Amino acid sequence: MKTINKAVAxxxxxxxxxxxxxxxxxxxxxxxxxTWAQDAYPTKDIQLIIPFAxxxxxxxxxxxxARVLNDEKxxxxxxxxxxxxGAGGANxxxxxxxxxxxxxxxxxxxxxxxVTPLMLGTPHSYKNMTPIAKIFSxxxxxxxxxxxxxxxxxxxxxxxxxxxxKVKIGGASIGSSDHITIAKFVRAVGADASKMxxxxxxxxxxxxxxxxxxxxAGMGGLDLIDLVTAGKMRVLAISSAQRLGGDFKAIPTFVxxxxxxxxxxxxxxxxxxxxxxxxxxxxRDSLAKMxxxxxxxxxxxxxxxxxxxxxSDAFLASLNKDQESYSVLLQQLGLVKK
Amino acid sequence: MNLLYALFGTVLGTAIGxxxxxGPSLAISLLLPFTYKLVDPVGAFILFGGIFYGAMYxxxxxxxxxxxxGESSSVVTAIDGYRMARRGRAGAALATxxxxxFIAGTIATFLLMILAQPLVEFALKFGPSEYFALxxxxxxxxxxxxxxxxxxxxxxxxxxxAIGTVGIENTSGxxxxxxxxxxxFDGIGVVVAAIGLFAVSEVLFGLGNLRKQTSARLIEAGxxxxxxxxxxxxxxxxxxxxxxxxxxGVLPGAGATIATFMSYGIERRVSSHKDEFGxxxxxxxxxxxxxxxxxxxxxxxxxxxxxxxxxxxxxxxLAAFQGYGINTGPLLLQKHPDLxxxxxxxxxxxxxxxxxxxxxxxxxWVKLLKIPESLLYPMILxxxxxxxxxxxxxxxxxxxxxxxxxxxxxxxxxxxxxAPVILGLVLGPMLETEFRRALLGSQGNWMVLFxxxxxxxxxxxxxxxxxxxxxxxxxxxxxxx
Numbered sequence: 001m002k003t004i005n006k007a008v009a010x011x012x013x014x015x016x017x018x019x020x021x022x023x024x025x026x027x028x029x030x031x032x033x034x035t036w037a038q039d040a041y042p043t044k045d046i047q048l049i050i051p052f053a054x055x056x057x058x059x060x061x062x063x064x065x066a067r068v069l070n071d072e073k074x075x076x077x078x079x080x081x082x083x084x085x086g087a088g089g090a091n092x093x094x095x096x097x098x099x100x101x102x103x104x105x106x107x108x109x110x111x112x113x114x115v116t117p118l119m120l121g122t123p124h125s126y127k128n129m130t131p132i133a134k135i136f137s138x139x140x141x142x143x144x145x146x147x148x149x150x151x152x153x154x155x156x157x158x159x160x161x162x163x164x165x166k167v168k169i170g171g172a173s174i175g176s177s178d179h180i181t182i183a184k185f186v187r188a189v190g191a192d193a194s195k196m197x198x199x200x201x202x203x204x205x206x207x208x209x210x211x212x213x214x215x216x217a218g219m220g221g222l223d224l225i226d227l228v229t230a231g232k233m234r235v236l237a238i239s240s241a242q243r244l245g246g247d248f249k250a251i252p253t254f255v256x257x258x259x260x261x262x263x264x265x266x267x268x269x270x271x272x273x274x275x276x277x278x279x280x281x282x283x284r285d286s287l288a289k290m291x292x293x294x295x296x297x298x299x300x301x302x303x304x305x306x307x308x309x310x311x312s313d314a315f316l317a318s319l320n321k322d323q324e325s326y327s328v329l330l331q332q333l334g335l336v337k338k
Numbered sequence: 339m340n341l342l343y344a345l346f347g348t349v350l351g352t353a354i355g356x357x358x359x360x361g362p363s364l365a366i367s368l369l370l371p372f373t374y375k376l377v378d379p380v381g382a383f384i385l386f387g388g389i390f391y392g393a394m395y396x397x398x399x400x401x402x403x404x405x406x407x408g409e410s411s412s413v414v415t416a417i418d419g420y421r422m423a424r425r426g427r428a429g430a431a432l433a434t435x436x437x438x439x440f441i442a443g444t445i446a447t448f449l450l451m452i453l454a455q456p457l458v459e460f461a462l463k464f465g466p467s468e469y470f471a472l473x474x475x476x477x478x479x480x481x482x483x484x485x486x487x488x489x490x491x492x493x494x495x496x497x498x499x500a501i502g503t504v505g506i507e508n509t510s511g512x513x514x515x516x517x518x519x520x521x522x523f524d525g526i527g528v529v530v531a532a533i534g535l536f537a538v539s540e541v542l543f544g545l546g547n548l549r550k551q552t553s554a555r556l557i558e559a560g561x562x563x564x565x566x567x568x569x570x571x572x573x574x575x576x577x578x579x580x581x582x583x584x585x586x587g588v589l590p591g592a593g594a595t596i597a598t599f600m601s602y603g604i605e606r607r608v609s610s611h612k613d614e615f616g617x618x619x620x621x622x623x624x625x626x627x628x629x630x631x632x633x634x635x636x637x638x639x640x641x642x643x644x645x646x647x648x649x650x651x652x653x654x655x656l657a658a659f660q661g662y663g664i665n666t667g668p669l670l671l672q673k674h675p676d677l678x679x680x681x682x683x684x685x686x687x688x689x690x691x692x693x694x695x696x697x698x699x700x701x702x703w704v705k706l707l708k709i710p711e712s713l714l715y716p717m718i719l720x721x722x723x724x725x726x727x728x729x730x731x732x733x734x735x736x737x738x739x740x741x742x743x744x745x746x747x748x749x750x751x752x753x754x755x756x757a758p759v760i761l762g763l764v765l766g767p768m769l770e771t772e773f774r775r776a777l778l779g780s781q782g783n784w785m786v787l788f789x790x791x792x793x794x795x796x797x798x799x800x801x802x803x804x805x806x807x808x809x810x811x812x813x814x815x816x817x818x819x
Contacts, residue, residue: 091520173511200511205590
């Protein structure tokens, strides 16, 4: 019985071999050209590394991109998300550097590609990887609770001018966009950002601290709009350059109120160093195609993400700009690791 | 159909609870991509609710039978639960845990339904000073654990606090004790530590004793059901544990682990069988097991009323709400009543299912005790390794787990209690963060820790807890003379 099976298997195997060599020779005759090679990629499953734990903002970004690319049939091979959390994204970046040149590997990351090496002194940054595209950005809101005596940005400015260290600001972790944005504001009104009292919270705890009046003002993502529409919080400003649409139409920017403060956290896709050029182009094209689909646009509105698609040189240029502004600001805040 | 989701969720949750490593938050986030495609939001949240409570049920099983808690919220159960199993009362311990979880889950769901709004107002009053006081109070519960030698309990606690300082410091973003190792930047994970400290050291300790006690492992499973006496002694701990767990669970800055330690501390204080604690007191299982389930319910209060997650699992559920395009926050109940009530109803049903699922399993689980050590120990090691690796796919975590296992072995060898190490590790970073937040906010004025009425009263309570044994002894001698 076994031998028969084996015989069948061998004959199948040789049949396969025959078929493939036939197919290959036909292709050779037809002319094995560049376009064909590009259409054939990807030949394997793609791994998309997310350097944070499942459930967070970056994870949600990565999983959504993977899902839309596959659902809309822009990429035919499954994109598998692998979480490699730890050290502010440094573990994920280290993995990318280790697997240089791998054409089936991607990384989804945010500003950490710039901030983490500055703050923690980890060896790899965006410079050690192949930037593919910036997909979208998120802005932050400066809020107070409804009962707060601070009614406008001017009130907050007055308090900060009086004694910057007495104003308690709550937000996400040290070095996060929350922290950086308020530091920019403090600097813009002419106070010393390194003297400000920033209380770092994790998860939604900062919202509880804002609502409970344990801080004077707070920072948070656009999801705070739910607490604003429910009448629990008041927005003083948004960190975008222009007003956003939809639910955010009524929210004034820092800029229009006369303060030179803008800030955004982008989310982007990177490849490993020395990723083959045609592959990099494939992903740039695919992602450019993805952001034009209706499915993606639906995700943007649902998640309050703002489309800021940028690829190739434009992305690299804005990364370099980020690097410059972050290192100046973090230096002023005394957060740069020497 | 929704019942099916609830059943699936509870089964999956129980499995997650039993296996070390994977917790409910990880499980839910891994399921999310599938639920988006397959299930409507109501169904998804019914599923998640099942996982949420189920994991708390399952967590007690390995703790009681094998002394290997897979989550920090079942560490306290190990103290008396494992002793009960050794005394042949494994069935009773598992039963009191399951029934306690059921009662706590039901009470918590009921309180969630009627008291969510006023409770969240109360929770928001908790600022850094109050949280600091609460952490101090929880730390004082270790005086109930030492098993008669307070110095050893204090040492274990301090060791845990010390381990807790490793990693990025929350308030300043500075690295401490990481020796440039990226694996240590985020600190030593509580789950990694718990598995190393309990499971690995249990195996090492068992190996050390293999030749000495030939038949020690083959404990009598004993009668599976609780005796009348055990029922009587469980009822009040269940109720007290439910209340403590729920209240602590509502506070976004506290958590299930704190609730379980507090419940244990209180049971020890009020019990009339004080000497039995540490040697298999059923109250020491009933209270904490009720507390951790109730705190899971409590964590949903800030989530459903304000969109603020009260625990890691609630945070993932929040992300799930947002992924479905549902705006959370105070308007959730107004805009999506079907979702909120669906979730609450499923929690009730899930609880009943869990009880029906878990009680018959008690008989099956107890059979684990009949597995010879030579098979059981490699199994524990394999599951521990798998569980820890699955957390972050990080080999360094495995080194840490085995290193901590050796530490745990040494602690056991010299009779230091293990649970306070975990309490210290969980509380340390929180205690420090709240302390620094309070002082940052007050410009370094220490009075901020005492001049708020709620904070001050909690601290007084903590003081009483520490001094209680001395005072009662003093009073006793006085009344005698």
